[in-house]
Every structure is written in C-alpha cells, then in structure tokens.
Amino acid sequence: MISLLGVLLVRILEGMFVVGLVGSTVVLLITFVEDAELLLGREDSNHP
C-alpha cells in the first residue's frame, strides 16, 4: 500500500515537473523576445 502511494506520489511529481518545464520553456521564450525588445528600446513601457 505504502509502495503504491509512493509510486503515485512520484508519478504526480513527475507530471508536475514535466508540465511545469514545458510551461516554463514557453515563459522563457516569450521573455527572451520581451527582453530583446526592451534592450533594443522597442518595448511599450509598463504594459500590464
């Protein structure tokens, strides 16, 4: 039973980690573009 719960916890954590990494990659790519625009002075200031 404990082993089963352990495996379930591991699978949940793995799922969170993989989905999280995918989403973080999207954030990373979007912020790269925003950063480049900011450094090149093309960004709209303080957009929410």
Next chain:
Amino acid sequence: MSSPLQPAANLGKRVRIVVATSVMLTFISFWRAAAIVLNDLASSAFYACGIAEQAVGKSAPWFIVGVMLFSFTVRAVYVESCSMFVRGGVYRVVKEALGGTLAKLSVSALMFDYVLTGPISGVSAGQYIVGLLNEVMVTADAHGWIPRAIHNIFHGTPQFDVNWTSVVFALAVTIYYWWENIKGIHESSEKALWVMQVTTVMVVLLLGWSAFTLFKVGWQHVPLPTPGNLHFSKESLGFLHHSFPDQSLAQKFGILGIMIAFGHSVLAMSGEESLAQVNRELAHPKLQNLKKAAIVIALYSFIFTGLTALLAVMLIPDAVRVSVYKDNLIAGLAMYMYGPEILRLLFRGFVVVVGFLILSGAVNTAIIGSNGVLNRVSEDGVLSDWFRFPHRKYGTSYRIINMIVGFQIFTILASRGDVYALGEAYAFGVIWSFAFKGLAMLVLRFKYKGERGWKVPANFHIGKYEIPFGMASITMVLLATAVINLFTKSVATISGIAFSLVFFAIFTASELINRKKHALSQQHMNDQFQLLQRDTVERESLRIRAGNVLVPVRDYNTLVHLRWALEKFDIHDQDIVVMSARVSRFGAAAYDLAPEQIFSDYEQTLFTRAVSVAESFGKKVSLLVVPASDVWTAIVQTAQNLESSSVVIGVSSKMSPEEQAFALGQAWEALSEPKRQFVLQVVHPEDHLDTFRIGPHTPTMKDEDVLLLHRLWLSITREPGLENVHHHEILTEALTRFAREYGAREREEILKELKRTGNATRLAGGPQPPTAPLVRKEGGDGSFPDRGP
C-alpha cells in the same frame, strides 16, 4: 496624502508627532542594482558545479545550465511581485497570499538560506585559498625551493589540511563581518559594482582562454542529461537510498532521476531574493530598470555559472576533477588552460583573489540580509522587540546580528569544512523559499486586485477567467523539486526542518508575547502621543517655518545637543524640529511600514525623553520620524525639505566631527538640484562646538591673502576712474583670469604650484581630517566671523 491616525478627541493633551512613511533613499542605476544581486548570485559559480557533480555524476553541468535557464523564469516571478509591491520579497508576498502562518514558515526557510550562505561562501573561499597555497608549495618543492629540514618535518611537501584551514578562514571572515555589522557597516553599491567589474575581467579571461584551449587541445565529452547517464552517490539519494540501494532509481523512474539531479543543482540560482530587496532603491523608471537589472543578472549568471560548469568538465581531466578540484573547480580550470605553468598559476591566483572578494562579500550579504529580514519581521510584531534593541554605542540591532552569526559559526564548525554537506543543506532553504514565493504569486493572481505593472507571460482566457499557465508552470517545477529534495537530501531535510521549526516557534511565541505587550504600550502611547501620517516630509504641511533648526536624535541617553539647541535658539525666530531616522537598511525586505511600526517602543522612549528636555526649557519642539536607508541621507533630505538653516547633532562615539561633516557633505552632494546650504553644528558633551558649512560657501581666507587683496584694492582705487571699485570686483577679475589660464597652456604649471603650496601648508599644519569639497569648518565657538576687509 495625509490622514490622522487617531480620532480628534483629547488631541490637546497629546504631543503631535509626524511620522513620514516613505523611506528616504538615494536611488541607484540598474547596473548597480544588478551588481548588488550578482555579488550574491554569481558567487555560487565557485561551488555549485562541484557539488552537483559529486551528487549526480559527470552530466551535472547540463543540469547547472538547465537551472540557470530556469532562473530566467524565477526572475520573471520576482519582477511581477516587485511590480505589485515595492518590497516584493518572500515575506510580503506569502503573507498577502497565504496568511501569517505560512509567511512565518517561508521566512524560516529564507533564514535557513541566509544563515547557510555565510558558511558555504566562507568555507568555499577558504578552499580556494588553501588549494592555491598547497599548489604553490608543491610547485616550490618540485623546484627545490623548500628547505630539506622543513621537508623532513612534514615527511614530504608541507600541505595545509584543506577542510580545517577553510574552517579557520571562514570563522575569521565571519567574525570580521560580525564586528563590521555590529559597528554598522555602510553597504555601498559602489563596492558591489567594483567587485563585479573585477569578476567580469576574470570571466572574460576565463572564457577566452578556455576557448583557445578547446581549440588547441580539444575537450572531453560531457554526457547528456539522460537517466542512463546519471550516477547518484549514496548521499545524493538521501532517504531513497534505503529503498533503492542498487542505484537503479534513475532507470526505474526516468523522469524522477532527472528531477533528483535538478534538485541537486538548484543552489546555482540562490540569491534571486536580493532582487526584491534592491528594487526599492532603483531609480526611475523603476519597472523598466528592474527589468533591465533582471536581464543583466540572468544573462551574467547564465554565462558565468552555466558556461564555467560546462568548461570545467570539458577541460579538467576526470582523474583529478572531483578528487582534487571538487571544491575549487574554477581554480582547477585555470590550471588546465593551454599555456606556460607560471601563467596558469598566476591566473589561478587571480581566480582566488576574485573568489575571495565575491565569496567574502557574500558572507557579509548574508549577515546584512538576514539582519534586514529579521528586523523587518520584528517590526511587524513577529519577533520580540528585545531582539531589535539597539547597541548602546553603535545603535545597531546587535542581538539579531549576534544570533545570526552564532548560527553561522555553529554551522561552520558542524560542517568541518565540507562544502558538499553545506551545499546540500543550502539547497533546502533556496528551493523552499522559491516554492513558497511561486505558490503565493499564483494565489495572488486570483486574490490580488491592486496595481500590477507586469505579469509573467503565457496567460490565456477561458470565458472571463484568466489562466496563469506560465506562473502555474514555474510553481509546479519549484514545488515538485522542493518535495523531491525532502527525500533525497537527508541532512538538509533534517537540519532544514529543525532550523525552520525553531525559527517558526520563536516567531509564534514572540508574536503572542508582543500582541499582549503592544496592546498595553499602544494604550500608553495613545495617551501621550498623536501620530500623524505623511507620505513625505513637507514643510508647509508640517506647519514649520523656513530657516528652522533640525536636531536629529538617536540615543535617549545622549541628548546634550538638543539641550544646547534649546538653550541657544529662540523659538520665536526659529522652529526647532527633533527628528529620528528609522534606518531600514538594504535587505530589510517586505513592505511599507505602518506608522505604528516606524514609531516603535524605542522611538516612544526617545521622544518621551526629548519632550521632557524641551519642557524643562519651556520651549516647544516639533517631532518627526522618518524611515530611511541611511541616516545621513535622511538628515540632508529632511533639512532640504524643511528648508532648515541649521542641523545640530551630537558628537559621535565612532566618528570625529570632521568625519561626521564629511559624511553629511557626501549625502548633500548626492541630493538632486536645487540644493540648499545649511550649517552643521556638532555639539561635544562638554558643550564645546564644531561648526561646518554644508554646500558651496565662501572659502576660508588666510590673513595674508586678505591683506594682499586689500593692498591691491588700495593700489587700484588710486587709479583715475577706479575710485569706486569694490574688493569683490578685484576677486572676480582675478578668478576670471585664473580660470582662463587654467583652461589654457598654463594648467600644468598651476597644478604644480598648487601641489607645492598645498604640501607646504599640510606640513606646517600637520595631518588634516577628511573634508568634503563642499564642507567648510568654521570657528570653534560656532560663529562665522566676517573675515572680509
């Protein structure tokens, strides 16, 4: 905006105190802010990869690179929190989103992070220094430069015990910075910028030389970060080692192996919290500058920490990388560059110097940061006022500093110089404070309705609901890593939880005690004082006349200067303003203080004494409390805003009057135009007085210069048509001619002559005190004698 905090009833009986709630700061550029953060963040490059490789094997650099890429997204979380709260640190954000209990837990984790930053940095710096000393001795012995007798005593080449010598070094650095902080060290962004400039020189040399070496001698393969390439040590599996003693865990759960390795590498991004702490000091436009600082920080640490980790595995042979250089990997990298040995040894020396600068700076940052955070939670009533009681001589919160440094010394000794053990424990504080932060920010996406200058991207809408996919993703990675670290870092889990629980218990008990105590003292204070809140200090709204006398007070036992001011100044002509600056140093994270927090028990006692002194003279004084990052800045900004003509201070126990005037003059120079001059009067306990003019002023003239000017005047006024010429017109003509000659070909000659006469004057008058260019010392009786002819 201003709003009385108390009802109007019985106001006549109470003393009115104006409490300004905006901290007075000198604002800094995004470069300086980035330098302050990088002094903490970039220091992990010196030990992160060595620790990660011991835990997960040769593919560790890829995980360090992955963590540094992920740190770009953590930085985005901090930018969003700082765009919502000027002090968007962990405590503020978690308290806002998840309540006081979890805020106390998150601060406990953050304290664990801070307390370990000092020991890991100090011990790591020691490892680099001792490593170099031992290497130098090996080289010297190989050349026969070590006498045979010494060689015989040590039964070979003399070598220091690396771990214990590092412990001694770490203790020495920690004790040094403990004393500096007790005295009240001034943390300057200038110094942080300088350290980062030197570090940048090293990074450029390191990367350039490494590229050349790769080209000349080739490189070793760095295994890709796949489950099959992971080789966990017994220690790096922690509690899971008992369940999977055959090391097959990574293969059994492929992604779990990646998560464990990622968890062993997260300490590479420690230090992001400092971004929230410097945000308040960033110059306008704040959000733009915050973003720029965050970009600089993320790029720099990615290049330095990430690429250095990769290069270390590519260039240092497997046989020596972990066995010899695991705790001083960059030094090892220097030794395996392509080139003559002497050059490599010299470069290693440079690496050690830079490592010493940045790592010992991190020891100091850890003390300042944790002192700031504990002061902050203390102001919020979560830590007993006893901790915040100022040092009798230096006015610093010495009890908090003693407690932090006590923990650090205990940690250094308990670690016995083992950087790996320290790093494993350190990661606990780092990942849990980030996980709390991410979770709180996610909750605030639904809970917080106030202003938000920027959002972590990747948000989409379902109907009228916004789904924060990006923020949720970052939080999931942080939480999953934090949970898995609980199982794989047994030492960190036990020590981290024990430490956090101790702090949590202290916070909870203090809060209960404070709640009862504050209810009583609040009642007493309400009877005596009326607090009026103001966002900024403005003369008109405070009903104070221009030309007033500002009297800063700090210690209620030394109010001699207030007595002097009350005795000397007529309040019919000039108002007297008694001011207390509530210093909130860099690192005092979290959020704007409520007036009751700024006006604490200490200020209450201080102002009670000040009012009592004023009453003994039968004179009225105006009372003012201002929060500030620096006392001198607070004084000059208040004097400027109130249009004060004089500032009266007591002589300091740690600075001479000249040094006090110098510090005030420097703060005055940092003010923006237009600036007002004022007179600084430093009162000695025996009523003796030193007087200085702050701001541009008429220079002191020697008697012979005055006579020369007068003789010239006599001579010129004898000329026909020049009978009515004034002394000042002659001076104007002389100075105009001087400026013309100085700007032309006679510049060098003038400078040479000035050096000669300057040296002669100094030799005649003995050593001179430091004097700011815009500070002039006047007569000892406080008068300004008219020296004009």
